[in-house]
Amino acid sequence: MTASKDTASDISKTLMVIDGHSMAYRAFFALPAENFQTATGQHTNAVYGFLSMLLAMIREQKPTHVAVAFDLDTPTFRSERYSEYKAGRDKTPEEFSGQIDLIKKVMDALQIPSIEVDGYEADDIVATMSTNAAAAGWDARIVSGDRDTFQLINDNVTVLYPMRGVSELPPFDADTIVERYGVTPAQYPELAALVGESADNLPGVPGVGPGFAARWLKKYGSLKGVLDHIDEIGGKKGDALREHLDAVKRNRELNALVTTLELPLSLEEAVLVSPDRNKVSELFDALEFNTIRDRVFTTFDQHLGGAEESEPDVDMPETALIDNLDDWQAFLVGVNEPISVYFHINPPATITRRKIPAPGDYGEIHALGFSTSDATAVIDIDQASAELGLTVAAFLADERYTKVVYDLKTALKALATAPSHSVLPAQRDVNTSIIGVADDVLLSAYILQPDRRGYELADLVQTYLNARLNTVPTSQNQGQLVLEGVNDDNAAQLAQYARNAWMIHQLNDIMGSTLEERGSVELLHDLEIPLSVVLAKIELIGIAIDRQRLDNLLAGFTSEVDKAQESAYASIGGDQVNLASPKQLQIVLFETLDMPKTRKTKTGFSTDADSLADLLEKTDHPFLHNLMAYRDATKLRQTVQGLLDSIADDERVHTRxxxxxxxxxxxxxxxxxxxxxxxxxPAGRQIRDIFVAGTNPCVDEPTTLLTADYSQIEMRIMAHMSEDDGLIQAYKDGEDLHRFVGSQVFDVEPDEVTTSMRDKVKAMSYGLAYGLSSFGLSRQLRISVDEARELMSSYFDRFGAVQRYLRNVVRQARKDGYTQTMLGRRRYLPDLQSDNRQLREMAERAALNAPIQGSAADLIKKAMLGVQERLEADGLKSRMILQVHDELILEVIDTEIETAEQILVEEMSAAANLLVPLDVQVGKGYSWHEAAH
DNA sequence: CATAGTACGTA
DNA sequence: CGTACGTACTATGG
Structure with missing residues (x-):
């Protein structure tokens, strides 16, 4: 801590005192106990919830001192005064017992004192401490779910009262109390005495609620005032008050908190210090707390560390503006570490960019930034000599220089299509144009955090380096650049590119070690980086389009749209509503036509396809039919129009x-x-007919499209990962999987499985990998929930290993904080620990699905590498041109069809060695539609 | 002009 | 109240 901080904290200390039992109890009910269990069966949900609440409070309230008060099981003065005190409470759930002791142990490891006083409750400890703190001029924060603590509120004391589980603890000050209850904090226990407190088994005056009690207290100033004028109060409630006077007096006596206890420690002794790391680690191992461990340490570090721990801006070396070969040589001499390269490409290839580049435009490289650990440099390609350009191109293609880049794929494409005026000559062959790439920090970041929203360099720098990328370069590194012939603006720009290269260098340092710790280096080096090269090729090649067919389709769909629109208008009396506007449709459907209401959306009632189908069944109104036809036709038309707009000059579509x-x-x-x-x-499939085999620039020979897809890849992965004998055997025997499962689930012979049985089982099998519920299944199959539940339970009876696997995936993910695919690709799911049920259950379904979908993705990526390598090694002219998750599409030279087919099947089947065979279906034809089998 | 909400196509 | 995406449209807020 710095000296200045000490002086500041001397005058403003904040004590946070927590009612341990009350908060643990709240946490217990906020988080599902069954989700928090150690291998030994110890429940930990209350511990977890309490701890995350504590961390949030430390972050938000920034206390300097923290203590936790606990009740003892021994009698208190309250139970002795009133034997029924707190009687009749529900028995403490079994899962809760023992967790209080665990919380005390956690507090011990965190070096936060736990306080108990014989004969008194935690509330009294809280009251005494907060009162003492206020007397000493400190601020005090009480964390408690017990409203009795409201009486302690004053200018220095605030109560943080849990509202939703333990995730929201809004501060209650005097104003809040007045607002909510109409009385001052001091009056609150008087109000409570009148109303009673059922949790403590303290009945109040029957028929008197908080409203009346507050009115009386306001009128007479205090409970004493009320009692002094008790005879003036009329009505039934007045009678009731007089009748229950003793109860009120008793209540007030019991809910008065003791503020004068002798405590076993002084306020100062509650000072917040660093946790005992060893104790924490040991304890968390036992509790199987893995994800929260880091949060504990970072929260304490940040809170206690103050300014000294904040990262200084990265100290970047001076930048050399390289415009001749000598400077270039000087930059490279003696370098024996990776050199980071930043490609400044126009237009920038950022996904978020509003303006979509023209089809077939991959941008132009205008400048290159370079960085090692102790030098940075920049080359303005637009100003460089042809000689320097060639030298740089040779450097990029020289594997002896290891490179670290950001977004290799985009650089490869830009380099491949460099215009003739550029001094960087176009390098059509992406296999050789940039090699020796040790890291693409874009891909590294993706592997580390696959669910980030953005991966722009500036975002990554923000996250990993704590430095800003787009700050103006310092005069230090800019000074070097203010050279003759380079104006200031351009110099600043160029300095920025060098700075970007420097940032890439720093990112690589940090991410590289993290990847290593996680064992993800192979995923990067052997899969994602090589794949980005393959993808660059695929994107550059594109897929040929039959423009004539496309034009015809557009015309056809357009006339269907018009037709449907006219019929729709006619069927509602000519009202020309915008059929694409859910808002206007709602008026037509639910007001004008007064149809039954569908499911609610944020803006009204749903008009989606399912809802319209329901309405059609119920009302049989022709408008619905026309609207559905309009929707279908517009969707197809917009797909076709989109394709038309994205055709490049080579009459091909180049997706990214x-x-x-x-x-x-x-x-x-x-x-x-x-x-x-x-x-x-059928109408949709027509669109697949416009993707056709095109001409191959390398050979003037006829071509054909070849498609190959994995059949039931995700089910096979599930069979493999669950090691379910039944499923594995079915696949080994090459059975019709859904028929086989149907026969098992419905307990009939395979040939007795009806279409309806097969459909149900198929929907369920796929649904399982998505975390489908019996409710969801019932809705999808339009059967009762009971029937759906029945279906699922007979499924799991027969395929128990699947159920165990699915449960275990979620359990493991909760423990580790992430899921993992077959190639070790992780997905972090912090929401598994959320106390928001909806968020948590969404995370659980994602956890279920991620290893399955992700492993399938791993497999086809690996297959793509294998296929591409074989095609090239065998010297084929045929080219891979598309991937659709479980399908690869090749444009093959007709003479190579058989070889390509063989390569596809072999490489795709060999992508993994599973307990079940990988079935690959191949088809061929002039169009994508024809090639489908 | 950017964002949210709805809808809908695929695996 | 089934996962994962991208795109187009309308409506809305600036």
Missing amino acids: FSQTAAATGRLSSLNPNLQNIPVRT
Whole structure:
């Protein structure tokens, strides 16, 4: 701590005193006990909830002193005064017992005193401490779920009272009490005495609630005032008061908190210090607390560390502006560490960019920033000589120089399509243009945190380096750049690029070691980085479009839209509502036509396809039919229009695969999204007919599209991971899986499984991997919840290993804080610990699904590497052009069809060695539609 | 002009 | 009250 901080804290100390029992009890009911159990069966939900509450309070309230008060089991003066005190309470749940002792142990490890006083309750300790603190001129914060503590509130004392579980503890000051109860804090126990407190088994005056009690207290100033004028109070309530006078007096006596206890420690002894790390670690091991451990340490570190721990801005070396070969050589000489390279590309390839670049435009490299650990440099490509350009290109292609980059794929594409005026010559072959890449910090960040929203360099710097990327360069590093012929603006820009390279260097340092700790280095080096090269190729190649067919489709869908729109208007008397506006539709459906209400949305009632189908069943109104036709047609039209708009000059569509978008490890496709091209309906499938085999620039020979997809990849992964004998055997025998499962679940012979049985089982099997509930299953299959539950239980009876696996996935994730795929790809799910049920259950379903979906993603990524490598090693001209999660699409030279087919099947099947075979289905045809089998 | 909300296509 | 995405549209707030 710095000296200045000490002086400041001398005059403002804050004591936080917690009613341990009351808060533990609240925490116990806020978090489900069954989710917090150690291997030995000890429940820990109250401990966990209490601890996370404590951390939040330390963060928010920043107390200098903390103590926790506990009740003892021994009689108190209250129970001796009134034998019924706190009688009739529900028995403490078994899962709660023992957790108080654990909390005391945790407090001990955190070096926070636990205080107990024989004959008194925790409340009295709280009262005494807060009173003492206030007397000493400190601030006091009481954390308690007991409203009796409200009487302690004054200018120096605030009560933090739990509202929702233990996640929200709004501060109650005198104003809050007046606002909520209409009395002052001092009057509050008097009000409570009149009303009674059922939790303490203290009945008050029957028929008198807080409203009347407050009115009386206001009128007569205090309870004494009320009692002095007791005869003036009329009505039934007045009679009741006179009748229950003794109870009121007793209540007031009992709810008065003792503020004059002899405590076993002084206020100063409650000073907050660093936890005993060894004790904490040991204890948390036993409690199986893994995710909260870091939170404990960082919370205390940040809270106690103050300014001295905040990261200083990264001290960047001076930047050399390189514009000749000698400078370049000087920069490189003696370097034997990775060199980070920042590619300044226009337009920037950021996903968030509003303006979508023209189809086929991959940007141009205008400048390059470089950094080692002790030097930075920048080259203005637009000003560089052809000679320097060639040298830099050679450097990038020289594997002896290890490189660290940000967004390799984008750089490869820009380099591959460099314009002829650039001194960096276009390097069409992305296999060789940039090699020796040890790290792409974009991909590293994705592996470390796959559910981040943004991965822009500035975001990563913010997260990992605690420094700002876009600050103006310091005069120090800019000074070097103010050279003749370089204006200030440009110099600042160029300095920024060097700075970016420096940041990439720093990011690599930090992320590299984290990846190593996690054992994720292989995922980066052997999967994601090589994959980004393959993706660069795929994106550059694109897929050919039959524009004629596309134009015809557009015309056809457009006329269908018009037709449906006219019919829709006609069916509601010519009212020209905007059929694309849910808001206007709600008026038509639920007001004008007065149809039955559908499920609620944030803005009214739903008009989605399911709801419309329900309404159609109930009302049979032609408008619904027309609206659905309109929706279908517009959706198809917009898909077609989107494709039309994204055709590049080569008459091909070049989607971009985002390698960092999906938290599970999947790729995503954008501009346009080719992973959601319709396939289910006949009209939709027409769109697949416009993706065709195109001409291959390397050979003037006819081509064909080849598709290969994994059949039931996720089910197979589930069979593998759960090691369920039944499922494994079914796959080994090559059975119709859903028929087999159907025969087991319904206990009939496989050939007796009806279509309806098979459909139900299929929906359930897939649903299981998503955390489907019996409610969800019942809704989807339009059966009763009981029937759905029945279905699920017979499924789990037959496939018990699946149920055990699914349970265990969530249990393990809760313990570790993350899920893991077959290749060790992690997904962190902090919400598994949330006391918000909806959030927690969402996280549980995500935990269920992530290893399955993610492992499937791992598999096909690995297969893509294998396929690409084989195609090239065998010297084939055929090219991989698309991936749709479980499907690969190749544009093959007709003479290579058989070889390519073989490569696909072999490489995709060999992507993993599972307990079940991997079935790969192949198809071929002129169009994507025809190639589907 | 950016954001939220709804809807809907895929695996 | 089933996971994972991206895009288009309307409505709204600035």
